[in-house]
Amino acid sequence: MTKVKSLDDLRKMRDDLQSKVNLREKSDHPEKMVQIKVSMATCGIASGAKETMNFLIEELDAQAIDTVVTQTGCMGYCYAEPTIEVTLPGEKPVVFGHVDLKKAAEIVEKYIKNGELVDGIIPVNYETVDEKNNE
Amino acid sequence: MKDLSMHILDIAQNSVRAKASLVQINIVERGEIFRIEVIDDGCGMSEETLKKVTDPFFTSRTTRKVGLGIPLIKQNAEQTGGFVKLDSKVGEGTRFKAEFGRYHIDRPPIGDLPGTMALLISGNTGLDFVFTYTNEQKSYSLDSREVKEILGDVDIRTPRVVSFLQEMINDNLIEIGVEF
Numbered sequence: 001m002t003k004v005k006s007l008d009d010l011r012k013m014r015d016d017l018q019s020k021v022n023l024r025e026k027s028d029h030p031e032k033m034v035q036i037k038v039s040m041a042t043c044g045i046a047s048g049a050k051e052t053m054n055f056l057i058e059e060l061d062a063q064a065i066d067t068v069v070t071q072t073g074c075m076g077y078c079y080a081e082p083t084i085e086v087t088l089p090g091e092k093p094v095v096f097g098h099v100d101l102k103k104a105a106e107i108v109e110k111y112i113k114n115g116e117l118v119d120g121i122i123p124v125n126y127e128t129v130d131e132k133n134n135e
Numbered sequence: 136m137k138d139l140s141m142h143i144l145d146i147a148q149n150s151v152r153a154k155a156s157l158v159q160i161n162i163v164e165r166g167e168i169f170r171i172e173v174i175d176d177g178c179g180m181s182e183e184t185l186k187k188v189t190d191p192f193f194t195s196r197t198t199r200k201v202g203l204g205i206p207l208i209k210q211n212a213e214q215t216g217g218f219v220k221l222d223s224k225v226g227e228g229t230r231f232k233a234e235f236g237r238y239h240i241d242r243p244p245i246g247d248l249p250g251t252m253a254l255l256i257s258g259n260t261g262l263d264f265v266f267t268y269t270n271e272q273k274s275y276s277l278d279s280r281e282v283k284e285i286l287g288d289v290d291i292r293t294p295r296v297v298s299f300l301q302e303m304i305n306d307n308l309i310e311i312g313v314e315f
Contacts (some may be wrong), residue, residue: 061294076198
């Protein structure tokens, strides 16, 4: 049986990660990274938002695209869950609906990598999803 | 909700919205009981609000008119002979408890608990989580404050950290004999 991972292993991993972060120095400039918010309320979770979020984290890491993926509340588009909000550096946020794994892959390939819009955009007017919009 | 992990993810989001700074998630498997507790130090609820939370047509949101998180877990718990209990005080926080019949045929499976906890910790950076799983003899606990202290200036949202947390929780839960 392989060894059970512990916080000590995390400590060892940190030094390696730290050198990478310092090289890029991107974490100090979140506006230069792709930012994704996954809607994670009852409606989103029941529709598979967790799988979508996992997929996005893994896929963008595998493709070495610097991204911050976080959770947010219900955006009010429960009919179109899972929904995600993507903010490309220097662009206005865009909300996509019905983001299953297939759609998520399409968004990564077309929108995030090439800035090409894909079907499934929910037209909304606001600055960004924050708690004000979620309450 | 297909499994208990999804319920936990869902209920914990209530604590996030209550602007909690620390959320304790305790899972206890003992005897005939499977218990989930979510305890936060968020804004809490008034007695009046507390009475309404199990009503599916009550929500504090304005984006929609239904609030199904608590009604859904209540239904699932009661179907297995269990219950849901909530205590709350304005300004102090909320304690949520759900008990399921551990071996009841209708008890939903645990689901992807390691992935759920890793996503909760990494997806909500403004607050901390203490996760504890206890069964007959053993217990496993993880405090996100410890994780952040070790990481220092490395972002907890770093994908490799997220997958590490997931593996670590998975390893340790299997070690103490949790059957997913």
